[in-house]
Amino acid sequence: MSRWGQKDLLGLEYLTGEQIEHILLTADSFKEVSTRGVKKVPALRGKTVVNLFYEPSTRTRISFEIAAKRLSADVINIETETSSIRKGETLIDTGLNIQALKADIIVVRHNASGAAAMLARRVDISVINAGDGWHEHPTQALLDIFTIRQRLGRIQGLNISIVGDIAHSRVARSNIWGLTKLGARVTVCAPKMLIPPGIEKMGVRITDKIDNAIQEADAINVLRMQFERDKTTAFPKQLEYFKNFAVTEERLKRAKKDIIVMHPGPINRGIEISSEVADGCRSVILEQVTNGIAVRMAVLFLAWQGRRGL
Amino acid sequence: MSIIIKQGLVVDPSQGLRAIKDVLIENGKIVRIADCIIPGTSQAINAKGLVVMPGLVDMHAHLREPGREDKETIETATMAALAGGITSVLAMPNTTPCIDSAQAAGLLQKRIQKSAKANVFVAGALTKNRKGHALTDIEGLCNKSVLAFTDDGSSVDDEKLLSSAFDICRKTGVLIVCHCEDTALSAGGTVNRGFISTSMGLRGISKESEYKRVERDINIAESAQARIHIAHVSCAESVDVIRQAKAKGVKVTAETCPHYLMLCEDDVRGFDTNKKMNPPLRSCDDRNSLKRAVIDGVIDIVSTDHAPHTENEKDIEFERAAFGVIGLETMLPVTLTALYGNDSTDLTKIAQICSTGPARILGLKKGTLSAGSDADVVIFDPEREWMVEKRGIVSKSKNSAFLGMRLKGKVIFTILNGAVAYQA
Numbered sequence: 001m002s003r004w005g006q007k008d009l010l011g012l013e014y015l016t017g018e019q020i021e022h023i024l025l026t027a028d029s030f031k032e033v034s035t036r037g038v039k040k041v042p043a044l045r046g047k048t049v050v051n052l053f054y055e056p057s058t059r060t061r062i063s064f065e066i067a068a069k070r071l072s073a074d075v076i077n078i079e080t081e082t083s084s085i086r087k088g089e090t091l092i093d094t095g096l097n098i099q100a101l102k103a104d105i106i107v108v109r110h111n112a113s114g115a116a117a118m119l120a121r122r123v124d125i126s127v128i129n130a131g132d133g134w135h136e137h138p139t140q141a142l143l144d145i146f147t148i149r150q151r152l153g154r155i156q157g158l159n160i161s162i163v164g165d166i167a168h169s170r171v172a173r174s175n176i177w178g179l180t181k182l183g184a185r186v187t188v189c190a191p192k193m194l195i196p197p198g199i200e201k202m203g204v205r206i207t208d209k210i211d212n213a214i215q216e217a218d219a220i221n222v223l224r225m226q227f228e229r230d231k232t233t234a235f236p237k238q239l240e241y242f243k244n245f246a247v248t249e250e251r252l253k254r255a256k257k258d259i260i261v262m263h264p265g266p267i268n269r270g271i272e273i274s275s276e277v278a279d280g281c282r283s284v285i286l287e288q289v290t291n292g293i294a295v296r297m298a299v300l301f302l303a304w305q306g307r308r309g310l
Numbered sequence: 311m312s313i314i315i316k317q318g319l320v321v322d323p324s325q326g327l328r329a330i331k332d333v334l335i336e337n338g339k340i341v342r343i344a345d346c347i348i349p350g351t352s353q354a355i356n357a358k359g360l361v362v363m364p365g366l367v368d369m370h371a372h373l374r375e376p377g378r379e380d381k382e383t384i385e386t387a388t389m390a391a392l393a394g395g396i397t398s399v400l401a402m403p404n405t406t407p408c409i410d411s412a413q414a415a416g417l418l419q420k421r422i423q424k425s426a427k428a429n430v431f432v433a434g435a436l437t438k439n440r441k442g443h444a445l446t447d448i449e450g451l452c453n454k455s456v457l458a459f460t461d462d463g464s465s466v467d468d469e470k471l472l473s474s475a476f477d478i479c480r481k482t483g484v485l486i487v488c489h490c491e492d493t494a495l496s497a498g499g500t501v502n503r504g505f506i507s508t509s510m511g512l513r514g515i516s517k518e519s520e521y522k523r524v525e526r527d528i529n530i531a532e533s534a535q536a537r538i539h540i541a542h543v544s545c546a547e548s549v550d551v552i553r554q555a556k557a558k559g560v561k562v563t564a565e566t567c568p569h570y571l572m573l574c575e576d577d578v579r580g581f582d583t584n585k586k587m588n589p590p591l592r593s594c595d596d597r598n599s600l601k602r603a604v605i606d607g608v609i610d611i612v613s614t615d616h617a618p619h620t621e622n623e624k625d626i627e628f629e630r631a632a633f634g635v636i637g638l639e640t641m642l643p644v645t646l647t648a649l650y651g652n653d654s655t656d657l658t659k660i661a662q663i664c665s666t667g668p669a670r671i672l673g674l675k676k677g678t679l680s681a682g683s684d685a686d687v688v689i690f691d692p693e694r695e696w697m698v699e700k701r702g703i704v705s706k707s708k709n710s711a712f713l714g715m716r717l718k719g720k721v722i723f724t725i726l727n728g729a730v731a732y733q734a
Contacts, residue, residue, distance in 0.1 A: 112627035113511035114581030135511030170511055198505025
């Protein structure tokens with residue numbers, strides 16, 4: 001098994017299938033830590049992880065914070081609303097200052113695509129992309145893949161459907177890169193206006209019929225509809241979307257018996273997914289949240305190792 | 311003061327010349343081209359193994375002065391031009407203040423006289439403050455030596471207004487340069503719309519936003535029986551529209567920029583803001599179409615669209631970074647690297663698209679080495695390779711799309727008005 005060997009995690013597009021496997025295997029070994037009485041290992045003791053979040057986030061930031069603490073790292077959370085960033089400091093200057101303060105890893109969430117890549121080019125310390133614009137959200141995809149494999153035993157040859165606002169979703173992009181590299185067949189399903197151009201070149205099948213997306217799927221990943229992004233009349237209305245695209249019990253009757261239903265959160269109940277499904281026996285949504293800690297522990301640990309050239 | 315350029319390969323499409331010759335320059339003019347001229351007291355430049363061409367003419371450069379001297383000045387831009395073998399530049403009017411009045415044009419002319427190191431010609435704004443609402447005094451500006459009119463950076467949305475402008479320009483014989491962009495289709499975009507915009511998670515700029523506006527603008531010019539020049543063509547569909555218009559006899563000329571001949575959207579993948587420009591780098595197929603269009607003459611010339619920006623405006627998140635790249639120093643090398651030797655493009659074609667062609671379009675007595683013409687000359691080595699490095703850039707801003715790339719073709723001497731103005 002090849003080592004991951006990267007200083008940064010910027011996206012799954014830039015990793016090989018072997019590197020993704022390596023992260024998942026490392027996450028496997030960290031998963032058990034969270035079940036211990038003392039939920040800590042000393043892997044990053046004495047290291048400092050800075051969570052630099054330019055966008056509101058609860059789940060991802062807390063997950064990274066817990067992951068870092070379980071590795072015994074010291075964690076600093078920078079709230080952009082109360083920091084020098086409000087005074088106009090650039091991302092690069094902020095990053096260089098964090099580096100000068102001798103932090104070891106920056107976890108960055110930003111609303112601009114490519115922000116993490118830009119930061120990584122300018123600092124020597126590790127940069128973990130915790131979501132950049134519409135571009136990538138690699139740790140979310142890794143935890144999604146980790147969860148699918150935990151539940152279904154493999155990725156190779158599975159049919160995975162991603163349903164929802166594909167155009168504006170960094171989760172969709174990271175999932176597509178990761179899943180296809182590991183041999184899954186990926187279908188994206190959305191109203192036509194939410195299918196971005198050229199996405200078929202990422203190796204996916206496209207449909208605008210939810211039943212087609214469900215029919216053969218082993219797992220279905222439901223994305224949040226980002227109604228706030230588009231006020232145009234062409235954008236589907238909430239009720240219209242629920243009627244045509246929501247994952248409901250009724251629709252799942254035509255699915256494979258052991259299909260699993262995923263969602264990266266936050267959930268819009270009654271819009272992209274019914275409450276029955278979100279809370280039902282096929283749902284692995286909370287397992288995803290739990291697995292996020294192991295995956296992020298693995299990523300933080302491997303990034304630190306990668307920086308040291310290990 | 312006289313100079314003899316000895317034994318260079320003299321390439322001048324204006325007189326169908328491509329031969330090893332000596333060129334005699336006296337008192338700022340080309341005097342004679344012959345097989346052998348005895349130097350006498352003249353300064354001799356040994357051009358053996360080098361190419362001697364008419365100084366290049368760039369009809370699309372943003373000099374930023376007045377208003378944004380932190381990015382570039384007339385002085386620094388023209389020094390950069392000379393380093394690139396460019397002896398004449400057409401300055402775009404999107405300065406602060408905008409060149410939309412006789413007063414602004416007059417002030418700019420004074421600044422040019424004071425600090426320009428190369429020939430600078432002025433393009434005036436087509437509409438007041440380039441807002442697209444009211445035409446400028448085109449005839450009045452023509453009296454201030456304004457050579458062309460454009461709202462470059464913006465397209466004129468109002469068809470009636472543009473039609474009126476073409477009517478006036480037909481009567482005065484002056485050229486309109488059109489930046490073709492339907493912003494209803496391109497709004498918010500930063501890269502070419504397609505797989506790359508999707509995989510990078512960026513809003514795309516469709517090719518329709520360009521070629522539909524090219525089509526519209528040409529139709530308006532055709533109705534007015536006026537001349538039109540299409541700026542910075544980036545995609546195959548625009549080429550098709552221009553080809554059809556030319557076949558119909560419309561008085562249309564067109565330019566593309568060296569970066570569209572050399573790079574494509576794949577080069578943007580690393581979120582390098584120095585490859586962010588408008589129109590954006592398109593697909594490899596578009597790049598190949600543009601090359602063919604330059605070779606077969608549908609695209610008449612190349613222009614730099616030199617757009618300097620400070621590091622503060624470029625060294626930030628891709629979506630927020632300014633559009634545009636510098637190009638004065640790399641126009642010739644990039645054009646050579648992209649075209650010369652690869653597509654059976656000869657040096658006569660290079661001279662045509664970089665010098666003789668733009669001079670003809672602008673009606674300038676430049677772009678020629680014929681006896682009696684201004685002695686604006688570039689002498690370069692078409693084979694010498696060099697690396698584009700930030701520290702070597704003369705332009706005040708360093709936002710080159712070619713940083714770290716090896717280019718073929720190095721300017722050795724630039725002669726302006728009969729004197730060596732740049733030497734490598």
